Amino acid sequence: MDAVTLAIANQRLAAVAEEMGVVLGRTALSPNIKERRDFSCAVFDARGNLVAQAAHIPVHLGSTPLSVRAAIASVPLGPGDVAVLNDPFAGGTHLPDVTVVAPVFLPAARRPFAYxxxxxxHADIGGMAPGSMPLATSIFQExxxxxxxxxxAGGRPQPEVLSLFLANTRVREEREGDLMAQWAALRVGMDRLGALVTRTGGVRRLARQMAALQTYSAALMRASLARIPPGVYRARDLLDDDGLGTERIPIAVAIAIGRGKARVDFTGSASQTRGPVNANFAVTRSAVLYVFTALAPEPIPPNEGLAWPLRIVAPEGSIVHARFPAAVAGGNVETSQRIVDVLLRALARAxxxxIPAASAGTMNNLALGGVIEGRSFAYYETLAGGAGAGPGGAGLSAVHTHMTNTMNTPVEALEAYYPLRVRRQAVRRGSGGRGRHRGGDGVVRELEFLAPAEVSLLAERRRIPPYGLAGGEAGAPGRDLLIRGGRARRIAAKASFSVEVGDxxxxxxxxxxxxxxxxxxR
Amino acid sequence: MIGVDTGGTFTDLVALVGGRIRVAKLHSTRDDPGRAVRDGLRALAIDRRTAGLHYGTTVATNALLERRGARVVLVTTAGFEDVIEIGRQVRPSLYDLEPRRPPPLVPRTRRLGVAERILADGRVERRLDRRAVVRLVEAVLRRRPDAVAVSLLHSYAAPRHERLIGRALAARGVHLTLSHRLVREHREYERTATVVVNAYVGPAMTRHLGTLARAASGGLRVMQSSGGLVTARTAAAEPVRTILSGPAGGVVGAVAAARRAGLGPIVTLDMGGTSTDVSLVEGRLAYRAETSIDGLPVRVPALDIHTVGAGGGSLARLDAGGALRVGPESAGADPGPACYGRGTGPTVTDANLVLGRLVETEFLGGALRVDRGRAVAAIAPLARRLGRSIEDAAAGIVRVATATMERAVRVITIERGHDPRDFTLVAFGGAGGAHAAELAADLGLARVYVPRHPGLLSAWGVLAAETIRDFTVTLRAVEPTQAAVGRHFRRLERTVAREVRREALARRVLERALDVRYVGQAYEVQVPYGAGWRAAFRRRHAALFGHADARRPLEVVALRVRVRGGARRPPDDPLPRRARRPSSIATRRVVFPEGSAPTAVYRRADLAVGWAVRGPVIVCEYSATTVVPPGWRLHVDRTAGLVLERT
Incomplete structure (x- = not known):
């Protein structure tokens, strides 16, 4: 395809994904989606290959295509139909990530030309603790x-499915509003793709452009890989624990680079564990795609073509390719970060x-909820840490790194809507590792509870610190304290517990x- | 009355003297921006004791962008000194192994926490005691600040602690900004960042306007990002309101021109050297409550202008995947496009020149020599790599640049629930007229309009602008009664009355608006306040997002009051008499997407009102070129504007 048509097709398809994101961000109900923008929107070709994705969170990059393929494989989808799913073992990542998929038809067409x-x-999807990120041992508890x-179905919400879904969540109105916003975003995407067919001059031509875009991203990825010296690069890093007694969980990788390709082999990583730090394959794939996309010297349109030159080997039943019915809530948010750390450590040899030193390596997930005056509330957020210093300079402080980039909730919004008071919100001075370039500092957030609540904490890098590189020192590991009656005690970073007023x-x-x-x- | 627009390259002046227009275009004087203004006033030979000056300035913007601002001390609630450093905890680019953010404008050593605490509903949890204030003032002054910014948690709900600190710091000779006075809205990071930017640029702006006011003793008003003017005194106290005023003059000028021409809703297109600004105006100017500059949020009303990195100087290249990229890298003003003589990379301007769409002899009335040979040489290597002719490659560059602009126009029209077919594209700035017709065709816009003096439109807009003051207060009330909302407006309007007295406004108009959302949403929709505000919200919500729900409860997040007035409609510049049938200065071969065609070239000064012609035609003037492709018709309307419509 000629260079001009390609550039224009890229602009137009990316615009469709972005516009869906604008609609979803504006119409959703929950702060997690609206304020923190914890979502992503994408366009797929007729076979379910990713064509364009609005960049919001890298952890969704490699995993959404698997959702679409799972939906196509298991539900016959006609005009006006929308499939919903969150099953980590059938196209999902972890349960709170709810994905909706719709085919796009031309009038009177029998087959969709796109998805x-x-x-x-979603801030809560049921299970044993508010926020649905508990210290669980199986998916059923999560x-x-x-x-x-x-x-x-045919443009009509299915009341049975909807009520089944809502009955299993803690804040129904919010879930319903968010789901409807997701549907609204799909409708806008469908409209825009329909119009694009006309502008492009027919479905066939658009299909050719969609295919050419994937070839284009693949070419950019190959060009980027060709700049890495050929060889096999190995590294290993550890997860602190799974929260249930298994400690120092290794993730190992061997990256073989050559002839514009990479083989990323996780053989030697730990077996899946009892606690909720198992990553399913979708998450591991996202982490790999993220690292190689970030490594490229110029922006690569996020689509299926990215993955063509990359081969990922992740043994089934391992911590990076968990089997049913493993608990996986933390795989998406914690293990994904460690996979990035391992990949970068290996690439640093090449x-x-x-390659910069390790960043905070955790999303510091905090989920909490309870009932106040007969109404339930659920709240979820992630906290930033320090970025690793690199050859170019010091690391940023107080910033989300690698697999996430979600905003914090403003203190003034949080206190207005939840029974919480923020006592301190500060940069954690001196926590960045020393070096020629200093690592970025983490943050300190201190919350006081104004109502009894159930709290789940899911965080990492409390024992094994983020590594330094080229002689730089490690960053300070995180810590978590519960202060009750004026006495502070350290608590585990993966824990579900109850708090009282004043804690x-x-x-x-x-x-x-x-x-x-x-x-x-001196 | 005189309108002044200070740009990066030129300072333009438009003066109204006895019903006649006088204009001056001078090179900007970056070291002392006031010098070009004073020289311009002399050149126009106007008695400056009587002339009121309307002034568009980039002094505050440049002080921020070049980090040449004041030494600021920031006062916050204890425990929240790092709010400006943490921000929203996000990095600017997603796929970047070493992300960067500019360092905070105030270093940690000059951020002081004070023991006090106000809650979200305005109750005081911890009172600010007098001794703490005394100690704070000492600590502030020890740090020898030029400016002090104060932003306490929940100050929008109860400003009394900020007032105490404000009183203690008044008369200490520092530029002082209190967050509840400048931005009485929730979200501590955005509010504090705005207050800090204000303090940072405050002293420089105060000095600059003080000097200029002496040169223009007939009264000085300054352009804000909102497209409205304020007195120099207000601009010195709240300079952050001018920080994005650069493109505002052009939009106001375009609206004034469109109104005279009776055009209805418009999309403005201001294509410059490195970027293109677009905005949508439907009846009245559209605003945003928040914008950002250099990665910092600025929460003051600004015209809703969307910018993309494609301009005349944007560089084209073939990337490793085989796609043509145009921008965001730019040859800028220096070295500039290859055809200007110094640059070597192929730019959009070079491509237009190669295609015959720009006329080498007519740049700045012939004052700027351009070299077509250099443009061809710059594009040749790219053409070879593409395996295409030089003209094909040039046409590709123009198409990709146009597609980037198209995406910008889509964002402000389709993505916000407007149908582009209802709009006229008003093109100004140097290169806008060369791309406007193709852009309009791609998006289905009804017509293109190029106003008179497109290169002076910003100064014209500053001249014609009205005075605007904006006031906001956060309310956060679920389903408030009409009486309650009315009560809050009355309270806000008492402050407004005090403030507005200083603006000395004739013919004052007060507009009330509400920021409304469904309970639980995080973003608000602004609707005019009146008995039907609930219905108005649902209509707007449906237009923007495709759905609305009459049962879902509403939350009024903020009240807004805008005071407008003082605009004098400048008389039309009398139209010079011209030959009825202008003669073309040349006929040349021009490449269009449909193929090449012999094309007549006219000078705009030769065109008479009422004259019409079929494309292809090119119209040249001092700092702009308009391309009328085949299949389009050009006519000169009664305001001497160029109207392009499809035949």
Missing amino acids: VANRAH GFRLPPVRLI LPAR RLRIETPGGGGFGRPRRR
Whole structure:
């Protein structure tokens, strides 16, 4: 395809995905989707291959296509139909991420010419603790599991499916509003794709452009891989624990680079564990795609073609390719970060002048909920940490790194809508690792509870700190304190517990690793 | 009356003297922006004791962008000193192994926490005691600030602690900004960031306007990002309101021109060297409550202008995947497009020149020499790599640049629930007229309009602008009664009355609006306040998002009051008499998407009102070129504007 048509097709298809994102962000109900923008929207070709995705969160990058394929495989989808799913073992990532998928038809056509989908993190999806990220040992405890089913049929919401879904969540109105917003975003995407067919000059031509875009991304990825010296690069890093007694869980990788391709082999990683830090394959794939996309010298349109030059080997039943019925809530948010750390550590051997030290390596997930004056509330957020320093300079402080980029909730919004008071919100000074370039600092957030609540904490890098590189020192590991009656005690970073009025929870997030040998002090 | 627009390259002046227009275009003087203005006033030979000056300035913007602002001390609630450093905890680019954010404008050592606490509903949890204030003032002054910013948690709900600190710091010779006075809205990061930017640029703006006011003793008003003017005194106290005023003059000028021409709803297109600004105006100017500059949120009303990185100087290249990229890299003003003589990379301007759409002899009335040979040489390597002719490659560059602009126009029309077919594209700025017709065709816009003096439109807009003051207060009330809302408006309007007295406004108009959302949503929709505000909200929500629900409860998040007035409609510049049938200065071969065609070239000054012609035609003037492709018709309307319509 010629260079001009390709550039224009890229602009137009990306615009469709972006516009879906605008609609979803504006119409959703829950702060997690609206304020923190924990969602993504994408366009797929007739076979379910990713064509364009609005960039919001990298952890969705490699995983949404698997949802679409699962939906196509298990539900016959006609005009006006929408499938919904969240099952991590059938196209999902972890249960709170709810994905909707719709085919796009031309009038009177028998087969769809495209699909649109979006995925949003719902603040609660049932299970044993508010926020649905408990210290669980199986998927059944984590929440309501939904294989691909039809949520909308012929343009009409299916009341049975909807009521089944809502009955299994804690804040129904919010869930219903968010789901309807997801549907609204799909409708806009369908409209825009329909119009695009006319502008492009027919379905065939659009299909050719969709295919050419994937070839284009693949070419960009190959060009990027060709800049890495050929060889096999190995690394290993550890998860602190699974929250249920298994400690120092290894993730190992061997990256073989050559002839514009990469083989990423996780053989040697730990077996899946009892606690909820198992990553399913979709999550591992996202982490790999993220690292190689970030490594590319120029922006690569996020589509299926990215993955063509990459081969991922992840043994089934391992921590990076968990089997049913493993608990997976933390795989998406925690293990995904560690996979990135391992990949970058391996690539640092190939590209020592380009790869930064480890960043915080955790999303510091905090989910809580309860009932106040007969009404339930559920609240979820993630806290930033320090970025690893790199060859280019010091790491940023107080910033989300790698697999997430969700905003914090403003203190003034949080206090107005939840029975919480923020006592401190600060940069955690000195937590970045020393080095020629200093690692970024983490943050301190201290919350006081104004009502009894159930709290789940899911965080990492409390024991094994983010590594430094090229002689730089490691960042400070995080710590978590519960302050009751004026007495502070450390608590586990993966825990579900109850709090009383007046209790305070203080979370100190890890700093990033330093880069280069620190100057000696006299 | 005189309108002044300070741009990066030129400072333009438009003066109304005895019903006649006088104009001056001078090179901007970056070291002292006031010098070009004073020289311009001299050149126009106007008695400056009587002339009121309307002034569009980039002094505040440049002080921020170049980090040459004041030494600021920031006062916050204890425990929240790092709010400006943490921000919203996100990185600007997603796929970047070493993300960067500009460092905070105030370093940690100059951020002081004070022991006090107000709650979301305005109750005081911890009172600010007098001794703490005394100690705070000492600590502030020890740090020798030029400016002090104060932003306490929940100050929008209860400003009394900020007032106490404000009183203690008044008369200490520092530029002082209190968050509840500047941005009385919730969300601590956005509010504090705005207050800090204000303090950071405050002293420089105060000095600059003080000097200029002496040069223009007939009264000085300054353009804000909202497209409205304020007195120099207000602009010095709240300079953050001018931070995005650069493109505002052009939009106001375009609206004034469109109104005279009777055009209805418009999309403005201001194509510059490195970027293109577009905005939508349907009846009245559209605003945003928040914009950002250099990665910092600025929560003051600004015209809703969308910018994309494609302009005349944007560089084209073939990437490793085989797609043509145009921008965001730009040759800028220096070295500029290859045809200007210094640059070597192929730009959009070079492509237009190669295609015959720009006329080498007519740049700045012939004052700027351009070299077509250099443009061809710059594009040749790209053409070779594409395996195409030089003209094909040039046409590709123009198409990709147009597609980027198209995406910008889509964002402000289709994505916000408007049908582009109802709009006229008003093109100004140097290169807009060369792309406007193709862009309009791609989006189905009804017509293109190029106003008179497109290169002076910003100064014209500053001249014609009205005075605007905006006031806001956060309310956050679920389904409030009409009486309650009315009570809050009355309270807000008492402040408004005090403030507005200083603006000395003739013919004052007060507009009330509400920021409304469904309970639980995080973003608000602004609707005019009146008995039907609930229905108005649902209509707007449905237009924007495709659905509305009459049963879902509403939350009024904020009240807004805008005071407008003082605009004097400048008389039309009398139209010079011209030959009825202009003669073309040349006929040349021009490449269009449909193929090449012999094309007549006219000078705009030769065109008479009422004259019409079929495309292809090119119209040249001092700092702009308009391309009328085949299949389009051009006529000169009664305001001497160029109207392009499809035949």
